[in-house]
Amino acid sequence: xxxxxxxxxxxxxxxxxxxxxxxxxxxxxxxxxxxxxxxxxxxxxxxxxxxxxxxxxxxxxxxxxxxxxxxxxxxxxxxxxxxxxxxxxxxxxxxxxxxxxxxxxxxxxxxxxxxxxxxxxxxxxxxxxxxxxxxxxxxxxxxxxxxxxxxxxxxx
Ligand code: HEC
Ligand code: HEC
Numbered sequence: 427x428x429x430x431x432x433x434x435x436x437x438x439x440x441x442x443x444x445x446x447x448x449x450x451x452x453x454x455x456x457x458x459x460x461x462x463x464x465x466x467x468x469x470x471x472x473x474x475x476x477x478x479x480x481x482x483x484x485x486x487x488x489x490x491x492x493x494x495x496x497x498x499x500x501x502x503x504x505x506x507x508x509x510x511x512x513x514x515x516x517x518x519x520x521x522x523x524x525x526x527x528x529x530x531x532x533x534x535x536x537x538x539x540x541x542x543x544x545x546x547x548x549x550x551x552x553x554x555x556x557x558x559x560x561x562x563x564x565x566x567x568x569x570x571x572x573x574x575x576x577x578x579x580x581x582x
Pocket of ligand 2: 506508512524525526527541544545549552
C-alpha cells in the first residue's frame with residue numbers, strides 16, 4: 427500500500443511534465459500521425475543487403491555488420507550455422523573471415539580452445555543491414571571527423 431501511494435505521488439509529479447512535451451494528439455512516434463485506434467498500412471519489407479562487401483566500422487570496437495543474408499541460419503543448443511563458415515577450421519573452405527581472437531576469450535581473458543559461450547549467439551552483436559531509408563535520422567559523428575574538425579580550428 428505504501429508503495430502504491432509512492433507510485434501515485436511519482437506519477438502526479440511526472441505526468442504534467444511528460445504531457446507538456448507533446449501537444450495533445452501529437453505524439454512523436456514511428457506510427458506518424460496514425461491515431462491509436464487506427465492500423466497504419468504496413469510498408470513493404472525491405473531487402474537484406476547481400477552484397478558480400480565489407481562495410482567500414484564506425485568505431486574500433488564495433489562488431490562488423492553482416493554483409494550477407496542470414497535467413498534460416500540457425501544458432502541454437504545443437505548447431506551454430508555461422509560457425510560452419512566462420513570457425514578456424516572452416517575458413518579455408520568458406521573463405522569467410524575467422525571469428526577474431528576475442529571470441530575465444532572468457533571473461534577473465536583466458537583463451538579457450540573453442541568459441542567462448544559469451545560469443546556463441548552471434549546475432550546478439552552482429553546484424554544484417556536493410557536496403558532502406560532509416561526511419562529515424564542518425565546523428566552519430568565519427569571520431570575522425572571530430573579530430574579533423576579540431577585540428578582545423580586549432581590551425582586557425
Ligand atoms: C556459407 C558460409 C557463411 C555462413 C553460414 C555465415 N557466413 Fe558470415 N561471411 C561469410 C563470408 C564468405 C564472408 C565474407 C564476405 C562475404 O563474402 O559475404 C562473411 C562475412 C561476415 C561478416 C563480416 C566480417 C567483416 O569483417 O566485415 C560477419 C560479421 C559475418 N559474416 C557474420 C556471420 C554470422 C553472424 C553468421 C550466422 C548468422 C554468418 N556470418 C554465417 C560466410 C558465411
Ligand atoms: C558480445 C558480442 C559479440 C558476439 C556474441 C559475437 N561477436 Fe563477432 N565481433 C564482435 C566485436 C566487438 C568484433 C570486433 C572486435 C573484435 O574482433 O573483437 C567482432 C568481430 C567479428 C568478426 C571479424 C573478425 C575480424 O578479424 O575481422 C567476425 C567474422 C565475427 N565477429 C563473427 C562472429 C560470429 C560468427 C559469432 C558467433 C559465433 C560472433 N561473431 C559473436 C562482437 C561479437
